Amino acid sequence: MNYEEVMKLALERGFYFPSCEVYSDANAGFWEYGPSGVGLKNKFLELWRRELIRRDGMMEIDGSQIMSKSVFEASGHLGNFADPIIKCTKCNSTYRADRTIAEIANIEIPESADLNEFDNAINENKIKCPKCKGDFGTTKKFNMMFKVGIGPQEEEAYLRPETCQSIFVDFPRLFKTMRGKLPLGIAQVGKSFRNEIAPRQSLLRLREFYQAEIEVFCNPRRLDEVEKFAEIENTIIRVQTDAEPISMTCKEALESGTVPNKFVAYYLGILTEFYEKTGIDVSKSRFRKLGDKEKAFYAEVAFDFEVETTIGWLELVACNYRSDYDLSSHAKMSKEKFEVMDNDEKVLPHVFEISMGIDRSLYTILEHSLKNDKEHERMVLSLKPYLSPVHVGILSLVKKDGLKEKTDEIFLNIKRKFDAFLDHSGAIGRRYRRLDEIGAPFAITVDHQTLEDNTVTIRKRDSMEQSRVDISKIDSILLESVGFP
RNA sequence: GCAGUUAUAGUACAGUCUGGUUAGUACUCGUGCUUGCCAAGUACGUGACCCGGGUUCAAAUCCCGGUAACUGCACCA
Numbered sequence: 001m002n003y004e005e006v007m008k009l010a011l012e013r014g015f016y017f018p019s020c021e022v023y024s025d026a027n028a029g030f031w032e033y034g035p036s037g038v039g040l041k042n043k044f045l046e047l048w049r050r051e052l053i054r055r056d057g058m059m060e061i062d063g064s065q066i067m068s069k070s071v072f073e074a075s076g077h078l079g080n081f082a083d084p085i086i087k088c089t090k091c092n093s094t095y096r097a098d099r100t101i102a103e104i105a106n107i108e109i110p111e112s113a114d115l116n117e118f119d120n121a122i123n124e125n126k127i128k129c130p131k132c133k134g135d136f137g138t139t140k141k142f143n144m145m146f147k148v149g150i151g152p153q154e155e156e157a158y159l160r161p162e163t164c165q166s167i168f169v170d171f172p173r174l175f176k177t178m179r180g181k182l183p184l185g186i187a188q189v190g191k192s193f194r195n196e197i198a199p200r201q202s203l204l205r206l207r208e209f210y211q212a213e214i215e216v217f218c219n220p221r222r223l224d225e226v227e228k229f230a231e232i233e234n235t236i237i238r239v240q241t242d243a244e245p246i247s248m249t250c251k252e253a254l255e256s257g258t259v260p261n262k263f264v265a266y267y268l269g270i271l272t273e274f275y276e277k278t279g280i281d282v283s284k285s286r287f288r289k290l291g292d293k294e295k296a297f298y299a300e301v302a303f304d305f306e307v308e309t310t311i312g313w314l315e316l317v318a319c320n321y322r323s324d325y326d327l328s329s330h331a332k333m334s335k336e337k338f339e340v341m342d343n344d345e346k347v348l349p350h351v352f353e354i355s356m357g358i359d360r361s362l363y364t365i366l367e368h369s370l371k372n373d374k375e376h377e378r379m380v381l382s383l384k385p386y387l388s389p390v391h392v393g394i395l396s397l398v399k400k401d402g403l404k405e406k407t408d409e410i411f412l413n414i415k416r417k418f419d420a421f422l423d424h425s426g427a428i429g430r431r432y433r434r435l436d437e438i439g440a441p442f443a444i445t446v447d448h449q450t451l452e453d454n455t456v457t458i459r460k461r462d463s464m465e466q467s468r469v470d471i472s473k474i475d476s477i478l479l480e481s482v483g484f485p
Numbered sequence: 486g487c488a489g490u491u492a493u494a495g496u497a498c499a500g501u502c503u504g505g506u507u508a509g510u511a512c513u514c515g516u517g518c519u520u521g522c523c524a525a526g527u528a529c530g531u532g533a534c535c536c537g538g539g540u541u542c543a544a545a546u547c548c549c550g551g552u553a554a555c556u557g558c559a560c561c562a
Contacts, residue, residue: 012496024536024552081562094486095559131487144562197486197560296562377524398521429523445522464523
């Protein structure tokens with residue numbers, strides 16, 4: 001299904017909707033999750049924990065969203081996360097100073113240069129607004145971080161633009177107190193904040209968004225000593241280095257030099273296995289190797305995990321080999337020691353990052369799962385059962401003759417074990433359709449026969465098949481069917 | 486941030502050009518009846534003109550400003 005259909009479902013069924021929508025000063029780039037969206041998000045994260053965190057023996061932390069100025073001085077975000085921008089005094093169009101100057105006057109000025117250099121180049125080359133020929137004002141730095149004032153003195157601090165800085169600054173304590181050993185993965189789920197110039201398309205470009213980030217700390221001299229590599233050597237990943245993505249096993253990716261070492265190949269492998277289990281069609285995915293111009297300022301090697309949707313390729317995960325960029329910057333700035341012992345060797349660990357955009361991933365799951373079943377005139381959200389916000393609908397065929405009471409009784413026994421939804425009202429077909437739209441894989445219906453022999457019918461979402469089972473079997477059937485793989 | 490388009494119930498749309506009675510339709514939603522396993526029927530019901538200002542006897546409708554969404558451009562560390 002396309003963006004429009006997913007949006008309609010999201011609004012009608014409580015997946016997500018605009019923030020503060022009752023007020024006219026609501027800002028762009030802020031959306032909230034409703035009950036169905038939260039259900040899906042929680043289960044997605046549980047799967048992430050199982051498939052990446054627990055599988056690899058990582059630690060998870062939960063850091064502050066507001067962090068001090070020094071953190072971002074050290075991380076480079078105060079300097080590099082800002083673009084030099086120029087604004088036309090006539091038509092208000094905003095451009096990046098470095099790019100506009102390069103295009104018009106063919107002069108390369110690095111984006112980190114002094115602001116005067118841009119102004120001088122603009123004056124000397126008489127650069128005007130390409131749109132209206134108006135004059136540009138002076139160059140300014142536009143920083144994408146939200147600044148906040150702490151306490152009555154309003155001390156300068158920032159909302160984090162990525163979650164991972166807590167992981168870096170916490171690394172020395174965690175390594176010591178948690179008895180760390182390289183390679184060590186530290187993960188965090190939480191919100192990040194970026195003051196985007198033009199937020200667009202609901203969950204796909206937000207100013208406040210969820211990330212699930214993993215930073216794996218490693219000894220840079222032992223990147224090919226990865227025993228776990230055997231687990232994924234035959235896992236197929238799709239890698240794009242130039243025109244087209246090519247399917248290959250992790251082993252082939254390594255041997256052909258497409259992926260630089262076993263360490264990186266291993267994580268690309270388990271990441272693909274994770275996304276396969278979310279129900280996203282990974283045959284429409286690719287790890288796109290980024291060129292020097294596209295890479296973030298901290299990245300040495302970078303692969304974007306992208307998935308094809310009806311609105312084009314979407315970047316869901318950034319995989320960056322950040323080397324010792326972060327730890328050495330924080331060591332220098334804080335004067336703390338970030339080296340650790342790896343066997344008998346003292347090393348400043350390198351970092352491989354798997355930075356996942358949760359909101360975009362959820363959108364992609366919805367788009368890839370939503371089906372129009374024309375034969376039965378219904379929309380079906382074919383989520384993996386373990387990701388569904390509602391595992392099972394508990395329905396009475398009719399309310400009367402004691403069926404309602406019997407249904408309530410079954411619901412009462414089940415509601416703490418599974419995400420169950422009780423529904424008595426309206427035609428049975430309509431209730432099935434509603435459950436189909438929020439992706440509930442099962443519906444249990446109580447009918448007159450139930451009162452005679454204690455059996456119910458259980459209906460499957462995708463096939464619409466029904467079978468009759470004893471009430472005592474419900475628990476074990478559901479447990480087996482909606483459990484995580 | 487620029488340009489264009491748009492903004493009416495939970496959703497999708499009509500009405501606005503040409504200001505004027507109770508803002509209409511479909512689906513949805515709630516309650517009853519009916520049927521008794523796949524959006525049926527039936528009756529009743531809930532529910533909306535994006536926000537602010539102006540013009541006018543009178544504004545959902547005209548004008549100005551704001552906000553948001555969509556599309557394109559630019560941006561996306």
